[in-house]
Amino acid sequence: MKMSVTIKDVAKKANVAPSTVSRVIHNSPTISEKTKRKVRKVLKEMGYHMNENARNLVTKSTKAIGIVMKSSARESLYNPFFPEVIRGIGDFCNKEGYSLSLTTGETEDAIFEDVVKMVQGRRVDGMIVLYSKKDDKVVPYLIKQGFPFVLIGKPSTNLSGITFIDNDNVQAAMEVSEFVIGLGHKRIAFLGGSPEFEVISDRLMGYQQAMDAAGLDVPQEYIKLIPLNRTDGLKAIDDLLGLKEAPTAFLVMDLLLGVLLLGVLAEKNMKVPQQISVVCFNHSEFIEFLSTPLTTVDIHTHQLGYEAAKCVFDLIANPEMMEKNIRIPTKIIKRESHFAVGEELKRKM
Amino acid sequence: MKMSVTIKDVAKKANVAPSTVSRVIHNSPTISEKTKRKVRKVLKEMGYHMNENARNLVTKSTKAIGIVMKSSARESLYNPFFPEVIRGIGDFCNKEGYSLSLTTGETEDAIFEDVVKMVQGRRVDGMIVLYSKKDDKVVPYLIKQGFPFVLIGKPSTNLSGITFIDNDNVQAAMEVSEFVIGLGHKRIAFLGGSPEFEVISDRLMGYQQAMDAAGLDVPQEYIKLIPLNRTDGLKAIDDLLGLKEAPTAFLVMDLLLGVLLLGVLAEKNMKVPQQISVVCFNHSEFIEFLSTPLTTVDIHTHQLGYEAAKCVFDLIANPEMMEKNIRIPTKIIKRESHFAVGEELKRKM
DNA sequence: AATTGAAACGCAAACGTTTGCGTTCGCGAT
DNA sequence: ATCGCGAACGCAAACGTTTGCGTTTCAATT
Numbered sequence: 216m217k218m219s220v221t222i223k224d225v226a227k228k229a230n231v232a233p234s235t236v237s238r239v240i241h242n243s244p245t246i247s248e249k250t251k252r253k254v255r256k257v258l259k260e261m262g263y264h265m266n267e268n269a270r271n272l273v274t275k276s277t278k279a280i281g282i283v284m285k286s287s288a289r290e291s292l293y294n295p296f297f298p299e300v301i302r303g304i305g306d307f308c309n310k311e312g313y314s315l316s317l318t319t320g321e322t323e324d325a326i327f328e329d330v331v332k333m334v335q336g337r338r339v340d341g342m343i344v345l346y347s348k349k350d351d352k353v354v355p356y357l358i359k360q361g362f363p364f365v366l367i368g369k370p371s372t373n374l375s376g377i378t379f380i381d382n383d384n385v386q387a388a389m390e391v392s393e394f395v396i397g398l399g400h401k402r403i404a405f406l407g408g409s410p411e412f413e414v415i416s417d418r419l420m421g422y423q424q425a426m427d428a429a430g431l432d433v434p435q436e437y438i439k440l441i442p443l444n445r446t447d448g449l450k451a452i453d454d455l456l457g458l459k460e461a462p463t464a465f466l467v468m469d470l471l472l473g474v475l476l477l478g479v480l481a482e483k484n485m486k487v488p489q490q491i492s493v494v495c496f497n498h499s500e501f502i503e504f505l506s507t508p509l510t511t512v513d514i515h516t517h518q519l520g521y522e523a524a525k526c527v528f529d530l531i532a533n534p535e536m537m538e539k540n541i542r543i544p545t546k547i548i549k550r551e552s553h554f555a556v557g558e559e560l561k562r563k564m
Numbered sequence: 565m566k567m568s569v570t571i572k573d574v575a576k577k578a579n580v581a582p583s584t585v586s587r588v589i590h591n592s593p594t595i596s597e598k599t600k601r602k603v604r605k606v607l608k609e610m611g612y613h614m615n616e617n618a619r620n621l622v623t624k625s626t627k628a629i630g631i632v633m634k635s636s637a638r639e640s641l642y643n644p645f646f647p648e649v650i651r652g653i654g655d656f657c658n659k660e661g662y663s664l665s666l667t668t669g670e671t672e673d674a675i676f677e678d679v680v681k682m683v684q685g686r687r688v689d690g691m692i693v694l695y696s697k698k699d700d701k702v703v704p705y706l707i708k709q710g711f712p713f714v715l716i717g718k719p720s721t722n723l724s725g726i727t728f729i730d731n732d733n734v735q736a737a738m739e740v741s742e743f744v745i746g747l748g749h750k751r752i753a754f755l756g757g758s759p760e761f762e763v764i765s766d767r768l769m770g771y772q773q774a775m776d777a778a779g780l781d782v783p784q785e786y787i788k789l790i791p792l793n794r795t796d797g798l799k800a801i802d803d804l805l806g807l808k809e810a811p812t813a814f815l816v817m818d819l820l821l822g823v824l825l826l827g828v829l830a831e832k833n834m835k836v837p838q839q840i841s842v843v844c845f846n847h848s849e850f851i852e853f854l855s856t857p858l859t860t861v862d863i864h865t866h867q868l869g870y871e872a873a874k875c876v877f878d879l880i881a882n883p884e885m886m887e888k889n890i891r892i893p894t895k896i897i898k899r900e901s902h903f904a905v906g907e908e909l910k911r912k913m
Numbered sequence: 914a915a916t917t918g919a920a921a922c923g924c925a926a927a928c929g930t931t932t933g934c935g936t937t938c939g940c941g942a943t
Numbered sequence: 944a945t946c947g948c949g950a951a952c953g954c955a956a957a958c959g960t961t962t963g964c965g966t967t968t969c970a971a972t973t
Binding site: 231232233234235238245246247250269271272273274275337 | 950954955958
């Protein structure tokens with residue numbers, strides 16, 4: 216490891232005081248152009264680079280923000296949410312010259328310790344929390360510390376003062392339900408993950424509102440809230456398809472379940488969209504590779520991250536800022552896994 | 565933001581010198597048990613937590629390691645490699661109480677700047693580089709700086725002194741080829757991404773070696789090296805299936821291409837594995853959700869990350885260590901997308 | 914009782930910055 | 944020639960730790 220060149224080294228070589236070098240680096244107006252040129256020359260020559268630790272120590276501001284994630288989270292591993300949202304965060308941070316720090320903890324306690332270390336250890340200026348769980352210690356801690364943070368998702372606790380970014384999932388589900396209803400469907404199934412996730416329960420709500428508004432009743436058998444794995448997924452799908460009045464359309468909450476559903480339908484030789492319509496949440500470029508051109512709902516993951524980062528920045532700059540709640544709009548990407556009732560015959564030709 | 569309690573605050577309250585507090589924190593044997601108890605009590609009471617910046621400044625060691633990734637890398641977004649490898653790295657780091665820092669840059673220059681900032685800015689003790697590109701500046705820079713780092717993948721430059729972790733892709737491809745050959749196949753296609761990636765060219769090599777060894781010749785039409793997108797993928801697959809002597813088995817280098825292939829085969833009503841065998845690289849739990857139980861090659865992504873982290877640690881502890889090259893073994897996960905030639909009829913009953 | 918020697922602790926410098934304030938310098942106005 | 948006054952720069956303290964070394968304490972040895 217080469218020894219680093221410090222401000223003092225530069226100062227010595229340039230025959231100025233360290234403070235002058237510092238001011239040159241920050242382009243202070245109190246330094247003459249002549250000295251600036253001289254010092255800058257030496258800076259280049261010696262290959263100076265700032266020691267961020269020393270800087271952080273005195274300015275009390277690291278140029279970094281932390282990301283809290285539940286690392287073994289199944290749901291974030293197999294859909295592109297995790298990388299996408301980090302890319303979004305990264306994009307903004309990069310524009311502002313900030314860097315990113317990740318929690319590494321596996322257990323909840325370990326994660327909490329990571330957060331404490333980041334916050335109290337003054338390693339980051341702000342935090343972005345990538346999940347929202349019922350009785351989690353992280354968010355309450357951040358609030359108590361008065362530390363700038365934003366949440367991606369919806370706060371599950373009834374704590375106030377939380378700035379959060381998310382989609383309007385109720386709205387999104389309502390829109391997509393209305394869309395499907397508008398196509399003429401009356402028997403619409405809801406296939407999703409565990410309702411303990413805010414996302415799912417919100418979407419369920421939107422779905423039900425739309426159905427109610429359209430005067431369609433929703434038999435409980437149409438609603439399948441299941442863990443995200445093959446066996447439970449298969450069972451749910453079989454149940455639905457085995458119904459005397461089987462649904463003609465599926466609202467699927469996850470790409471994985473969507474893939475599973477398409478597979479089952481293909482095996483049963485049921486054509487999508489001719490016999491069954493499928494709409495799937497969380498658009499990603501992955502679906503391009505499926506043989507069925509799925510109609511999806513784009514939740515704009517990248518933008519979620521980007522806006523979240525922007526928000527922590529505002530919070531850092533102005534800690535007394537009122538909490539806000541930014542909703543990223545969703546968009547139905549219409550491809551060809553849905554059909555309008557009555558069009559079956561035309562299509563079959 | 566609450567004001568932090570420092571070592572001095574604790575020292576004052578406990579009627580000892582700051583140095584004593586520091587030694588208590590580090591559990592120095594030169595401090596009596598009595599004082600330790602007293603100081604520890606005050607530490608808890610005041611809720612002390614160390615300021616890492618100050619610590620890093622004097623010890624010249626942050627307890628963090630950096631991760632370099634090419635962020636917009638398509639290939640890392642849609643297969644679970646990226647999250648998985650980070651989880652692996654995180655697992656080890658967490659065990660050792662280290663934290664993680666990510667580059668945020670989009671362009672190559674931005675990424676390079678991130679790296680410089682991490683290294684020279686003394687924000688990390690070591691680095692893990694998640695890619696290896698032909699004429700990249702990062703690796704040469706790290707070498708020049710004598711900074712501890714390891715590469716995941718295979719160094720594309722002819723620079724020596726690089727510790728790197730990867731799979732033996734030649735070997736892996738050879739094994740899987742032999743496996744398929746052993747089933748009786750003679751017409752085996754190779755479907756993969758761009759050969760500018762070391763992974764692909766290595767596997768291609770292994771494939772060809774196995775074919776040669778078995779005395780099977782490989783017509784150039786059997787080898788499709790294409791960019792990872794739908795159109796190019798479809799074209800390649802169509803080409804292969806349209807051949808007068810179409811392959812009976814496919815070696816697929818990527819989950820995405822695998823999914824695409826399965827879709828096309830289903831549309832053409834070609835049964836897997838009865839008519840066509842498919843083996844796909846990069847096992848992930850995702851494939852559980854496909855209707856076809858794909859036989860895959862597990863490259864142990866998680867362990868790649870874990871071992872990489874372990875390596876930087878060794879390097880940090882002992883910078884003069886000889887470079888090493890750790891190969892993570894691969895494993896064929898045999899499921900049911902392959903068939904032994906001659907068994908078709910049995911299966912059909 | 915004086916001496917010795919660990920054991921236990923305190924002092925102060927150092928790490929590389931930033932920044933308030935003081936000092937120097939040159940120069941035009943008196 | 945003196946004064947005054949910005950402009951340009953240097954001094955030194957501060958940020959919160961760690962650590963080598965010096966000092967104190969106190970029990971054990973002579």
